[in-house]
Amino acid sequence: MQDFGDAFGLAFALVLARDGDLMEIIGLSLRVSLCAMLVSSAIALPFGALVAISRFSGRGAVIVLMNALMGLPPVVVGLLVYLLLSNAGPLGSLGLLYTPSAMIIAQSILITPIIAALARQVIEDLHVEYAEQFRSLCVPVRTAIGALLWDARYSLLTVALAGFGRAIAEVGAVIIVGGNINHLTRVMTTAIALETSKGDLALALALGMVLLAIALVVNAGVMALRSTATRVAYA
């Protein structure tokens, strides 16, 4: 068992040297989670907006469900996607299991409820403000949704980034559907789990540091965005 300080030193060295394996793992993590964020946003933002501005029976139940699904356990999502994509599953013929695509699908499912639920709240707040004016102007529903999404874009970007943060930090889903295959489906979280269990704390720590740095950068970005939006009175 290595000494903690040694591991830390090695980790820094790896990061500074832009170690090839390390870069590959980081690159794949970013690619998978960014794709998941885009896919989820494309589905969840319009859906959240639609729920925010419509009144239908069962709306309360839909909102409760969306909020409940925010806490979806990653391993359960992984298991479901595994069942879908495995050879015996309905989508088995696509041959997606143990590929980055499978990981994108799993992470998308994981964060779609998060983005939808948060977006619903953001858009509903704005809609309270706009509703009567829109009604007066006879704004069609589709135009209203477009306008709400556009005018809430700064807040919605922070919502999407929250989804990204959740996706890149989860391990349960990607390890099941990706399989943590070296040079193919190994991402930061699965690598950390593996290297830790092997006792290679340096690589695990290095990856952990990068993961933390990404979290910091994303949050700083969110804050900068918020303050810009407030300053120009768009928020």
Place this chain on the structure above:
Amino acid sequence: MLSASHPLHATAGTGQARERTKAGGGAMEALLPGEVHDLSLEVQGKRLIDGVNLRITGGQITVVMGPNGAGKSLLLRLLHGLIAPTTGDISWAGRQLTEAVRSRQAMVFQRPVLLRRSVAANVDFVLKLRGIGSAERRDGILEHARLSESANQPARLLSGGEQQRLALARALAMEPGVLFLDEPTASLDPASTLLIEEMVRTAHGRGTKIIFVTHDIGQARRLADEVVFLHRGQVQEHTSAEEFFAAPNSDAARDYLAGRILL
């Protein structure tokens, strides 16, 4: 008499009135008269609008007056179809408040609701909605509202008066046949108030039917051709402005004009 009381009106109003007729100001014919029969609104057992009958014709600025809580805002919302009455009916030129009718009307609220966009984009939004968007048209509208300088600023950074001018300009951009204004100057300073009144008069001169709610007696005197006086959800008077201010018929209106508070 009205033109004389406002120097800007005489020049701006008449010229544009002619222009409008030429451009085919079919708006008035299409929507007027507005007719209201036995209109009532009850919310949780409270009768907020109580048996209102009204006939709204073109050619005059109609000012709706009454103390706070009289139901002025509710009446306007009913007339514009923003809320549905409990009983009674409303028609514009014999037609119910369908989307087609409602889209020919516009409303300016007491607190302007501006999109979180630039001043110009706020106007573009409605122009595009009506399928009449063009940069020249938008620039003309901003010019008219004296907002050209702030075209690219976020709308919400405007002063209160500028925000309300933008809301009014945006409403007028739709070239409505009927324009409702719900105490648009209630929180503005006198100079901003006069600018709004000038824009309203110009719109009137162009053939838009104006229905203006105010509790400011001075403003009513400046603007009104006819007055609808509302009290406790009922129309107490509906007469010419001259008659209303000279010799109000109802006790409620007399008390109101004398500055005695009504409950």
